[in-house]
Amino acid sequence: MAWPTTAVVTGDLITAAQLNGLPVKIADSTAGSAVATFDFTSIPSHYAHLFFIAYLRGDTAAGLANLAVRFNNDSGANYDAMLFNIRDVATLATVGAAAATSAVCGAFQAGTAPANSFGPCQIWVPHYANAVNHKTVDVRYGMKLTTASTGQYTGGGQASWRSTAAINRVTLLPSAGNFDTGSRVTLYGYPG
């Protein structure tokens, strides 16, 4: 298979093999008002992996809120997680959770953070459609709680769902309040 040697432009033909190797945007949604959840339903099963990229802010009157994820609307005590975050001081904060009712997947800035600021978050869900083994999640996130250097956070971690069911629905929830207007989540499907 010959790959294009220049940028593809409208009208160019690319092969099915090339097309099938590209990630596909499944959905891209921006909250037009404060929302309780981002609830992705009817996720197709034919991709190898899912990738969420999020731009989040909460409306709760605090510096931050945690981001939690649920699969297939399962609110049972079936989630485990381990996260860390660091900032510009000699400290490392960690959060571990076992048998929780949702998977903690990071944190994002909220009501008392600098105005108009949003936090980035990316979530990988590898092999999400397999119906044999438990599912797992890899996360990166960041937040700006103040304008000082010590108010800048970055973190990451992993979480898992004790279920062999194929994932067809992913719900993002804030630990307090709502996702603020302007929060955006894009979901990509990655081929194998």
Place this chain on the structure above:
Amino acid sequence: MADRFVINCEAQAILALQRAAVSAEALGLHRDAEQARAAASNALLASGITDPEAEAERYVPLTPAETTARTADQTAAATAQAAVDVLTGNELTLRERADVALTNLIAGANAIKNGNLFTDRTVNERGYLELLGRTDAALIRLLLRKLDGTD
């Protein structure tokens, strides 16, 4: 109470096919447009979705049961977060905690010094060590030098 923001990925895919058909038609790619239209039509029939535009993104009010569950979730999350705050010293950094420890140490040392409990530096050193239950002699000596004004 804010709504759920429901994104139906199947409806999004059908919409994408319909838009691809329109784009292909505009580019004069009639065969591609026809294929995209057929794929969209088949997907629509298979899905049972009647209005992909409306169903691709919807704001759905929480049901009473969902509202109750959400309140319980967020209460549990707040409790868990409070426990983490306690464990991490209410988010004090290591440096901040060291500062607090150092301030306490200096206050204790000054109290002893001002009370003339010990008369010479060696006794002071031993006394501080006993008082604090610490074996960190280097730190104590550093503190003493600071108190003496020799450092």
